[in-house]
Amino acid sequence: MQKDTTELVRGTVDALILKALSWGPRHGYSVAQWIHATSADALIIEDRALYLALHRLEEREWVESEWGVSDNNRRARFYRLTRSGRAQLRAETARLSRYVEALFTVLQATEWAP
Amino acid sequence: MKRAFRLTGTRASLDREVQDEIQFHIESRAKTLAEQGMEPEEARAQAEREYGDIHASRSEIVDVDRRRLYRERRYDLLDALRNDIALAMWMLRRDPLFTIVVLLTLAVGIGANTAIFTVVNSVLLRPLPYPEPDRIVSFVHDAPQLLTSLPEYVDYKQNLHSFESIAAFTTGEANVASGGDPERIVTATVTPDFFDVMSVHPAIGRAIKPDDEPGSVVVLSNAIWLRDYGGDPGAIGRSIVVNGRARSIVGVMPSSFAYPAPTTDAWLALPHVRADSLGDRAHHYLFMVGRLSRGADVGRASSEAAAYAQRMLHEHSDRYDPAHPPVPAIARISDKLTGATRPYLLALFGSVGFVLLIVCANVASLLLARGEGRRKELAVRNALGATRGRLFTQLMVEALLLSAFGGLSGIALAYAGVRALRRAAPATIPRLGDIGIDWRVLAYAAASSLVVGVVFGLVPAFRASGESPAAMLRKGGRSEQRVSSPRARRTLIVAEIALAVVLLSGSGMLVRSLLNLESEDLGFETAGVVTAKISPNQSSYDDARAQQLYSELIRRIRSIPGVAQVAAAGWIPIQDEREPWGVLAEGQSYAELKQAPTAVAEQITSGFFAAMHIQILRGRDVTDDDAASAPPVVVVSKSLAEGLWPGQDPIGRQMHVGGGTTLMTVVGMVADIRARGYSNAAEPSMYIPYAQAAVSAYVQPRTMSLVIRTRPAASAADIVQQVRSQTRALDPSIPVTRVLTMDEVVGGSVANRRFSTLLIAAFAILALALAGLGMYGVISYGVTTRRFEIGLRMALGAERAATLRLVLRETAVMGFMGIAIGLAGAAVAAKAIQSMLVGVPLIDPVTALAAAAILMLVVVAATLVPAWRAMTVSPTDALRAG
Numbered sequence: 002m003q004k005d006t007t008e009l010v011r012g013t014v015d016a017l018i019l020k021a022l023s024w025g026p027r028h029g030y031s032v033a034q035w036i037h038a039t040s041a042d043a044l045i046i047e048d049r050a051l052y053l054a055l056h057r058l059e060e061r062e063w064v065e066s067e068w069g070v071s072d073n074n075r076r077a078r079f080y081r082l083t084r085s086g087r088a089q090l091r092a093e094t095a096r097l098s099r100y101v102e103a104l105f106t107v108l109q110a111t112e113w114a115p
Numbered sequence: 116m117k118r119a120f121r122l123t124g125t126r127a128s129l130d131r132e133v134q135d136e137i138q139f140h141i142e143s144r145a146k147t148l149a150e151q152g153m154e155p156e157e158a159r160a161q162a163e164r165e166y167g168d169i170h171a172s173r174s175e176i177v178d179v180d181r182r183r184l185y186r187e188r189r190y191d192l193l194d195a196l197r198n199d200i201a202l203a204m205w206m207l208r209r210d211p212l213f214t215i216v217v218l219l220t221l222a223v224g225i226g227a228n229t230a231i232f233t234v235v236n237s238v239l240l241r242p243l244p245y246p247e248p249d250r251i252v253s254f255v256h257d258a259p260q261l262l263t264s265l266p267e268y269v270d271y272k273q274n275l276h277s278f279e280s281i282a283a284f285t286t287g288e289a290n291v292a293s294g295g296d297p298e299r300i301v302t303a304t305v306t307p308d309f310f311d312v313m314s315v316h317p318a319i320g321r322a323i324k325p326d327d328e329p330g331s332v333v334v335l336s337n338a339i340w341l342r343d344y345g346g347d348p349g350a351i352g353r354s355i356v357v358n359g360r361a362r363s364i365v366g367v368m369p370s371s372f373a374y375p376a377p378t379t380d381a382w383l384a385l386p387h388v389r390a391d392s393l394g395d396r397a398h399h400y401l402f403m404v405g406r407l408s409r410g411a412d413v414g415r416a417s418s419e420a421a422a423y424a425q426r427m428l429h430e431h432s433d434r435y436d437p438a439h440p441p442v443p444a445i446a447r448i449s450d451k452l453t454g455a456t457r458p459y460l461l462a463l464f465g466s467v468g469f470v471l472l473i474v475c476a477n478v479a480s481l482l483l484a485r486g487e488g489r490r491k492e493l494a495v496r497n498a499l500g501a502t503r504g505r506l507f508t509q510l511m512v513e514a515l516l517l518s519a520f521g522g523l524s525g526i527a528l529a530y531a532g533v534r535a536l537r538r539a540a541p542a543t544i545p546r547l548g549d550i551g552i553d554w555r556v557l558a559y560a561a562a563s564s565l566v567v568g569v570v571f572g573l574v575p576a577f578r579a580s581g582e583s584p585a586a587m588l589r590k591g592g593r594s595e596q597r598v599s600s601p602r603a604r605r606t607l608i609v610a611e612i613a614l615a616v617v618l619l620s621g622s623g624m625l626v627r628s629l630l631n632l633e634s635e636d637l638g639f640e641t642a643g644v645v646t647a648k649i650s651p652n653q654s655s656y657d658d659a660r661a662q663q664l665y666s667e668l669i670r671r672i673r674s675i676p677g678v679a680q681v682a683a684a685g686w687i688p689i690q691d692e693r694e695p696w697g698v699l700a701e702g703q704s705y706a707e708l709k710q711a712p713t714a715v716a717e718q719i720t721s722g723f724f725a726a727m728h729i730q731i732l733r734g735r736d737v738t739d740d741d742a743a744s745a746p747p748v749v750v751v752s753k754s755l756a757e758g759l760w761p762g763q764d765p766i767g768r769q770m771h772v773g774g775g776t777t778l779m780t781v782v783g784m785v786a787d788i789r790a791r792g793y794s795n796a797a798e799p800s801m802y803i804p805y806a807q808a809a810v811s812a813y814v815q816p817r818t819m820s821l822v823i824r825t826r827p828a829a830s831a832a833d834i835v836q837q838v839r840s841q842t843r844a845l846d847p848s849i850p851v852t853r854v855l856t857m858d859e860v861v862g863g864s865v866a867n868r869r870f871s872t873l874l875i876a877a878f879a880i881l882a883l884a885l886a887g888l889g890m891y892g893v894i895s896y897g898v899t900t901r902r903f904e905i906g907l908r909m910a911l912g913a914e915r916a917a918t919l920r921l922v923l924r925e926t927a928v929m930g931f932m933g934i935a936i937g938l939a940g941a942a943v944a945a946k947a948i949q950s951m952l953v954g955v956p957l958i959d960p961v962t963a964l965a966a967a968a969i970l971m972l973v974v975v976a977a978t979l980v981p982a983w984r985a986m987t988v989s990p991t992d993a994l995r996a997g
Contacts, residue, residue, distance in 0.1 A: 029136060030143040048140060049167030056179045078136045
């Protein structure tokens with residue numbers, strides 16, 4: 002799987018966002034908070050990149066957005082998964098898991114001979 | 116595809132939303148930081164730092180959103196279009212009668228247009244099938260010189276830089292002996308660079324090369340190769356006897372090659388040009404064709420040639436007549452070929468244009484009427500939220516769909532029409548074989564369908580979509596603004612009448628011109644005369660033997676029962692052309708050559724005037740006694756007599772041809788004839804006995820044409836059959852060709868004109884019918900929509916007859932208006948076809964009156980039935996239906 006680093010990063014961000022939305026609609030700040038919290042700050046995503054990813058996901062119709070009211074009565078844009086977004090999340094999860102597993106296997110190898 | 120969450124609105128609002136979203140994030144983060152203990156300003160600054168470059172972020176996100184917005188709009192448009200088309204198709208199917216009538220009308224209009232465009236495209240627009248045909252020009256001289264001498268050709272060729280190369284050629288006919296019947300073929304004898312100038316080389320074999328022995332090689336045309344050699348490639352190298360000499364076939368030209376004429380059967384080689392034996396500069400016998408150099412055009416070549424001709428005039432002043440200097444005439448060969456036909460074709464194209472306009476008016480009025488009937492439906496849709504723009508679009512889609520299908524049917528009709536045209540068209544139409552439907556014609560049909568659809572769909576769609584729903588749904592549906600208002604109807608009727616008047620009067624003038632032409636007195640009687648060309652081999656007949664041949668042949672033919680008179684002549688008027696020679700009366704001399712009268716010479720045997728029914732005014736015909744050894748005599752035409760001996764009796768006077776010295780005595784005077792055909796002036800002519808032609812008039816021709824006047828009940832075909840067998844009996848190697856009746860000859864001279872005049876007249880009648888039907892429909896509809904008003908009038912006491920008069924008066928007013936506008940238009944049109952009119956003034960009262968009368972009749976006829984129906988309206992019914 003030869004992909005350049007930006008590509009990989011973007012694909013990963015997409016998967017994280019999709020996962021964040023899998024429990025229901027959220028606004029962008031809420032998604033950012035969840036990712037930070039769940040990964041215990043190990044995964045750092047620039048806010049700017051996050052919002053760009055959100056809009057791109059909407060362009061690809063994996064998420065859809067709607068203006069609504071936040072917890073403290075402020076106007077915010079809420080995103081939710083579409084049906085195809087849910088399918089994409091499943092596919093991405095499987096793909097990344099395989100990738101990580103393969104990576105892990107190679108890096109944990111204890112000897113040269115196969 | 117469902118589109119639940121759509122981006123709405125404008126680019127500005129997009130930008131605002133993105134800004135709001137980013138601000139929300141920053142403020143939320145700042146709040147969180149503040150809750151953790153940071154100062155508010157510090158928290159905000161920190162949040163902004165964490166976010167990244169806000170400005171850049173805004174633009175990149177807005178880009179993404181904008182892309183999405185446009186894509187969604189495109190989908191919406193496509194969806195809307197698909198819906199409109201589906202709806203339109205359903206509407207058309209729902210009212211099949213309407214659809215069929217409209218499609219038929221459109222098919223006729225677009226089909227006729229496309230068919231005529233096919234002809235215009237093939238003959239006038241498409242370039243000739245030669246490489247760079249615009250650079251190939253014919254190079255001749257103005258009258259009286261006309262042709263070119265060999266020294267002049269060599270000079271032009273060497274000195275004119277506007278030309279890449281110039282070739283010379285002569286045209287003629289030749290006898291071909293091939294074992295079977297002798298044939299007569301059309302030949303062109305060319306210099307070897309002819310094929311380079313044309314840039315077309317033989318499809319098989321090779322062209323004539325400069326080092327070929329002239330007279331030993333020949334290149335055949337595709338047609339004759341197919342006909343006589345069955346398309347066998349082995350014909351190359353075979354021998355063919357042309358004019359008594361065996362020549363080798365070296366090549367066959369491609370089928371599209373048709374220079375100098377489509378009838379050219381073979382190309383022979385001119386004798387080698389040798390600088391020391393160029394011959395007489397004043398002997399003009401060559402045609403020239405040249406290829407312009409790169410960057411030169413006809414104008415430049417003409418000025419260069421004119422300047423050089425002046426130089427020739429000064430350098431060889433003894434060989435030129437200063438009163439008639441050489442004047443080069445250079446023109447593209449495509450222009451020369453199609454130039455004469457162009458006005459006819461353009462007039463045809465204009466006529467079908469008018470027909471198409473009338474078709475548009477008819478369809479527009481049909482759509483207006485239908486729009487009226489759909490008012491409720493459209494009002495409901497409007498009330499349910501369809502904007503006026505959407506309704507308009509949908510109605511335009513309907514109109515365009517109709518015109519698209521109409522266009523397709525039109526193309527099918529055009530295909531059949533073109534085939535019929537090709538068969539019916541006279542052979543004199545240039546490039547007849549090239550006429551066919553190509554991509555340009557299809558593009559034209561598509562474009563005209565589109566334009567037509569917009570033209571007839573615009574106003575009805577506009578009006579139908581513009582109703583206010585409240586007004587529409589009011590009780591009775593009686594709104595002020597109707598879809599099909601009386602004014603719209605009236606405009607359409609007046610327009611159709613005007614268009615029909617223009618077309619009718621234009622075609623009327625052309626018909627009158629044709630009749631004027633054909634009623635001209637040619638000076639001889641064409642009915643009942645058959646001609647045939649006899650071509651003995653030059654090499655096997657000397658003067659005496661030729662005389663014997665013809666006198667014997669004529670004697671035999673005279674004894675055929677169906678033959679009233681027979682004679683032979685050097686050429687047939689109208690079919691052949693001869694240039695006049697200078698003549699001088701004895702005892703009179705002229706200081707300058709240009710004062711000498713000229714006359715066309717015709718070599719005849721006795722009985723020619725009787726056969727042609729040319730009136731002998733004084734003296735006698737030539738007789739068999741006017742033999743070679745007898746005193747030279749001549750019969751002159753009236754205008755020649757008056758030119759040489761004004762006011763005096765020509766009989767007994769003497770004259771000679773300009774370059775000769777033999778004095779001929781005038782023994783008779785005949786009436787003038789129009790030897791060049793209709794609308795050409797009669798030229799002074801002199802008739803020389805065939806046997807004396809060598810003595811009196813340079814040369815005794817070998818090829819002569821028989822002129823046979825047949826008895827009324829006789830069969831021309833049988834007589835021709837006998838002529839052939841008698842000729843064969845005298846000499847089987849002599850071909851008998853160009854067997855035509857004089858009527859065919861004369862008809863051929865006006866064939867193009869007659870063909871296009873008849874077609875235009877047919878289109879005028881079509882236009883009249885379409886306009887009449889259209890008017891009937893509109894007036895009928897008008898009566899129907901005014902039933903309430905008519906019923907009211909009747910209820911208030913008006914008589915039925917008054918209603919009839921009312922309707923008639925209204926349409927009469929429209930008729931007058933339409934006719935007046937039409938006559939004005941007709942005057943403009945007459946200017947456009949001025950060059951084709953013969954004996955008809957630009958403002959022709961006869962045609963104008965006839966057109967006006969016919970249109971008035973049609974208007975009245977179209978009005979009668981609806982008017983009658985108006986009379987029979989029952990007032991109570993009309994008021995109740997209200």
